[in-house]
Amino acid sequence: MNLGLKIGTILNSKYMTNNDCFRAGRKISPKGIMIHSTATPGVRAAAWFNLWNKSYQAGETNRQVCVHAFVDDQEIWQYLPWDHRGWHAGGEANNSHIGIEICEPGGFQYAGSTMVGYDVAKQEAYFRKAWQNAVDLTAWLCRKFNLTERDVIGHAEGHRIGIASNHADPLHWFAQHKESMDSFRAAVKKALDEEQAERPLGITVGTVVAIKPGTRHYYPGGPAIPDWVIQGSYHKVTQTLSRGKPVVRGGKECVLLGKKVNKKTEAESAGIMTWIDKGALIIIVPTAKETEEREPLATKAVPEEDKTYYRVQVGAFTKRENAEALLKQLEAAGFEGYIRS
Ligand SMILES: [Zn+2]
Incomplete structure (x- = not known):
């Protein structure tokens, strides 16, 4: 991606x-x-x-x-x-x-x-x-x-x-x-x-979105959104329909953000499993089909020198806190990391 x-x-x-x-x-x-x-x-x-x-x-x-x-x-x-x-x-x-x-x-x-x-x-x-x-x-x-x-x-x-x-x-x-x-x-x-x-009109399965800063609830009358969900990462839409119909909560058409997307590494992990108002979202990357149809000039792949990245797994943990503590140490030492669950 x-x-x-x-x-x-x-x-x-x-x-x-x-x-x-x-x-x-x-x-x-x-x-x-x-x-x-x-x-x-x-x-x-x-x-x-x-x-x-x-x-x-x-x-x-x-x-x-x-x-x-x-x-x-x-x-x-x-x-x-x-x-x-x-x-x-x-x-x-x-x-x-x-x-x-x-x-x-x-x-x-x-x-x-x-x-x-x-x-x-x-x-x-x-x-x-x-x-x-x-x-x-x-x-x-x-x-x-x-x-x-x-x-x-x-x-x-x-x-x-x-x-x-x-x-x-x-x-x-x-x-x-x-x-x-x-x-x-x-x-x-x-x-x-x-x-x-x-942008909010084009949100479908596969669209990568950010939650608009300042959004307080998943939908009117719904649960409050913690700040870390808004600021921490992008999200990928994984579901827009339930039993073939749009999902409406609090009077708003909602989607499910089933994957989190790391802003730097673009790595995906488990997302938030709460329906959220489409109007609270900003599109970061449209779905592939839309990208082709609407924005053919978006990016050009350029061969880069030194573009090989090697991934190193530095630990396996049963407690997420332990993994997070190690990630902090790595980041303090200048490495980029993420936690896979
Ligand atoms: Zn200058």
Whole structure:
């Protein structure tokens, strides 16, 4: 299963395994998203791989830097796992924020930090597409990590609140096109709202969903939903009918979320066996058939180097608490794990 990006632009993933940041292997739980722009005219998202997939320690580059993704007007390239600690902020934000670089177009130069010869009218079409790709990726990450547009900041804003180095990006470029981080956040909010309004209709068996944050009960008058059910994982719909008929509880059409889906590993385990109002759900991954019919461009498989993962079982337990205790130790040591029952 692929928890793919449901946007118009292709998400490509290839990790910068030679970059010391990747090798440091530190994990974060993302609490926000920091937006940058490259301040390097004309270098596109795909081209950054060869520029940055180098080791400072081995003397291959003079920069210690790595970011989660680059976006241009046509492509998105992910270069670090989303929960990997990046080196993009030059400050505390590396411990909490996913970093996204928007690639600036060619056709101008920098004199110091000033854009020289930047023709706003000529660059407008490129800017709008790159901006939209960044908005869509940011909204998708917000859903994936239970964040909202309020958790999105620009590098320059990060400096102002003391968690990033003193850079002007991406505001210096946004301002050329009469945009700001506030208008970027508004666009992310709009994307999130549209997503939530559109999606609940297509929920069928096999759809991977999240429970809308703030949902208190499985259905009107039904049992309360514990927070860990809402925040801990995605869920897969395993049943929509009972004896051939839709299941209605509290006046709402309900479905059964029979599988939990780990947000990071995508591993499935036993789910919650309580019927839940469809309207309380957000679609994360439509069922396969819908994906084909509606969203043919969602993702493209790219051959990756070092993409082999080996799974290691570290214990078998009769008590779940013991398994959870070991998993905590593993995670503290920087490994990703999950419990299979
Ligand atoms: Zn920056």
